[in-house]
Amino acid sequence: MKTGSCECKSVHYQYDGEPLTCYACHCTDCQTSSGSAFGLSMIVNEVDIRITKGTLITNNLDYDGVKVQRHHCEKCGSSIWFSADIYPDIIALKPGTFDDTSWFKPVAHLWTRSAQSWVYLDPDVPQFKQQPEMSELISLWKNRGK
Ligand SMILES: [Zn+2]
Protein backbone atom coordinates (compact mmCIF):
# COMPACT_ATOMS: atom_id res chain seq x y z
CA MET A 1 0.00 0.00 0.00
CA LYS A 2 1.40 3.37 -1.02
CA THR A 3 0.04 6.81 -0.21
CA GLY A 4 0.24 10.22 -1.83
CA SER A 5 -1.20 13.68 -1.64
CA CYS A 6 -1.45 17.06 -3.34
CA GLU A 7 0.71 19.99 -2.33
CA CYS A 8 -1.81 21.43 0.16
CA LYS A 9 -2.65 17.98 1.59
CA SER A 10 -6.40 18.40 0.99
CA VAL A 11 -6.38 15.36 -1.28
CA HIS A 12 -4.95 12.05 -0.14
CA TYR A 13 -4.89 8.81 -2.09
CA GLN A 14 -3.94 5.19 -1.60
CA TYR A 15 -2.38 3.04 -4.29
CA ASP A 16 -2.20 -0.71 -4.09
CA GLY A 17 -1.07 -2.36 -7.28
CA GLU A 18 1.73 -3.03 -9.70
CA PRO A 19 2.40 -0.15 -12.10
CA LEU A 20 2.31 -0.88 -15.83
CA THR A 21 5.15 1.52 -16.55
CA CYS A 22 6.74 4.82 -15.57
CA TYR A 23 8.33 7.35 -17.92
CA ALA A 24 9.47 10.93 -18.27
CA CYS A 25 7.86 12.90 -21.09
CA HIS A 26 9.59 15.90 -22.60
CA CYS A 27 6.75 16.92 -24.93
CA THR A 28 5.73 20.56 -24.96
CA ASP A 29 2.31 19.74 -23.45
CA CYS A 30 4.01 18.22 -20.40
CA GLN A 31 6.41 21.13 -20.18
CA THR A 32 3.57 23.64 -20.24
CA SER A 33 1.27 21.67 -17.95
CA SER A 34 3.96 21.14 -15.32
CA GLY A 35 5.67 24.49 -15.81
CA SER A 36 8.88 22.49 -15.78
CA ALA A 37 11.29 20.63 -18.05
CA PHE A 38 9.34 17.39 -18.32
CA GLY A 39 6.41 15.48 -16.92
CA LEU A 40 6.66 12.24 -14.99
CA SER A 41 3.93 9.65 -15.49
CA MET A 42 3.21 6.28 -13.94
CA ILE A 43 0.64 4.22 -15.78
CA VAL A 44 -1.55 2.33 -13.32
CA ASN A 45 -4.85 0.47 -13.37
CA GLU A 46 -7.57 2.87 -12.28
CA VAL A 47 -9.11 0.29 -9.90
CA ASP A 48 -5.87 0.24 -7.88
CA ILE A 49 -6.13 3.87 -6.77
CA ARG A 50 -8.54 5.30 -4.25
CA ILE A 51 -9.08 8.85 -3.03
CA THR A 52 -9.18 8.71 0.78
CA LYS A 53 -9.56 12.42 1.48
CA GLY A 54 -10.68 15.50 -0.47
CA THR A 55 -12.05 15.99 -3.96
CA LEU A 56 -10.50 15.97 -7.40
CA ILE A 57 -11.69 18.39 -10.06
CA THR A 58 -11.49 17.45 -13.72
CA ASN A 59 -10.36 19.62 -16.63
CA ASN A 60 -11.22 18.42 -20.12
CA LEU A 61 -8.33 18.90 -22.49
CA ASP A 62 -7.72 18.20 -26.15
CA TYR A 63 -4.23 16.93 -27.06
CA ASP A 64 -4.19 17.01 -30.87
CA GLY A 65 -7.66 15.50 -31.06
CA VAL A 66 -7.20 13.07 -28.15
CA LYS A 67 -9.64 13.78 -25.34
CA VAL A 68 -7.70 13.93 -22.07
CA GLN A 69 -8.88 14.66 -18.55
CA ARG A 70 -6.68 16.28 -15.93
CA HIS A 71 -7.65 15.46 -12.35
CA HIS A 72 -6.38 17.93 -9.79
CA CYS A 73 -6.91 19.25 -6.27
CA GLU A 74 -9.66 21.83 -6.18
CA LYS A 75 -7.75 23.90 -3.61
CA CYS A 76 -4.10 23.93 -4.69
CA GLY A 77 -4.40 22.74 -8.29
CA SER A 78 -1.80 19.96 -8.05
CA SER A 79 -2.31 17.43 -10.83
CA ILE A 80 -2.79 13.95 -9.39
CA TRP A 81 -3.52 12.01 -12.57
CA PHE A 82 -4.53 12.24 -16.20
CA SER A 83 -6.96 9.97 -17.99
CA ALA A 84 -7.71 9.63 -21.70
CA ASP A 85 -10.73 8.30 -23.57
CA ILE A 86 -8.51 6.06 -25.69
CA TYR A 87 -7.24 4.24 -22.55
CA PRO A 88 -10.43 3.53 -20.57
CA ASP A 89 -9.15 1.50 -17.60
CA ILE A 90 -5.73 3.01 -16.95
CA ILE A 91 -4.59 6.41 -15.73
CA ALA A 92 -1.36 8.35 -15.82
CA LEU A 93 -0.63 9.04 -12.18
CA LYS A 94 1.74 11.92 -11.46
CA PRO A 95 4.12 9.92 -9.25
CA GLY A 96 5.83 12.98 -7.79
CA THR A 97 2.73 13.15 -5.55
CA PHE A 98 3.65 9.91 -3.74
CA ASP A 99 4.69 10.46 -0.12
CA ASP A 100 7.65 8.17 -0.84
CA THR A 101 9.17 8.60 -4.30
CA SER A 102 12.23 6.42 -3.72
CA TRP A 103 10.81 3.16 -5.09
CA PHE A 104 10.48 4.02 -8.78
CA LYS A 105 12.32 5.67 -11.61
CA PRO A 106 11.38 6.25 -15.24
CA VAL A 107 12.27 3.48 -17.68
CA ALA A 108 12.17 5.75 -20.75
CA HIS A 109 12.40 9.34 -21.90
CA LEU A 110 9.72 10.34 -24.42
CA TRP A 111 9.63 13.20 -26.89
CA THR A 112 13.33 13.91 -26.47
CA ARG A 113 13.22 15.99 -29.66
CA SER A 114 11.71 18.77 -27.54
CA ALA A 115 13.75 18.10 -24.37
CA GLN A 116 15.28 21.21 -22.88
CA SER A 117 18.95 21.41 -23.86
CA TRP A 118 20.33 21.41 -20.31
CA VAL A 119 18.51 18.26 -19.20
CA TYR A 120 20.96 15.39 -18.77
CA LEU A 121 19.54 12.09 -20.00
CA ASP A 122 21.10 8.92 -18.64
CA PRO A 123 22.38 7.06 -21.74
CA ASP A 124 21.36 3.76 -20.12
CA VAL A 125 17.69 4.78 -20.15
CA PRO A 126 15.97 4.32 -23.54
CA GLN A 127 15.03 7.51 -25.35
CA PHE A 128 12.32 8.10 -27.93
CA LYS A 129 12.20 11.18 -30.12
CA GLN A 130 8.41 10.99 -30.19
CA GLN A 131 5.66 8.74 -28.79
CA PRO A 132 6.50 5.01 -28.61
CA GLU A 133 3.88 2.29 -28.40
CA MET A 134 2.44 1.79 -24.92
CA SER A 135 3.35 -1.93 -25.21
CA GLU A 136 7.01 -0.96 -25.58
CA LEU A 137 6.89 1.16 -22.42
CA ILE A 138 5.19 -1.67 -20.55
CA SER A 139 7.85 -4.19 -21.54
CA LEU A 140 10.65 -1.80 -20.56
CA TRP A 141 9.11 -1.56 -17.09
CA LYS A 142 8.69 -5.35 -16.84
CA ASN A 143 12.31 -5.91 -17.82
CA ARG A 144 13.82 -3.09 -15.77
CA GLY A 145 16.92 -4.06 -13.83
CA LYS A 146 17.30 -7.32 -15.75
ZN1 LIG B 1 -4.28 20.48 -2.74
Ligand SMILES: [Zn+2]
Ligand atom coordinates in the same frame (compact mmCIF):
# COMPACT_ATOMS: atom_id res chain seq x y z
ZN1 LIG C 1 4.16 14.69 -22.57
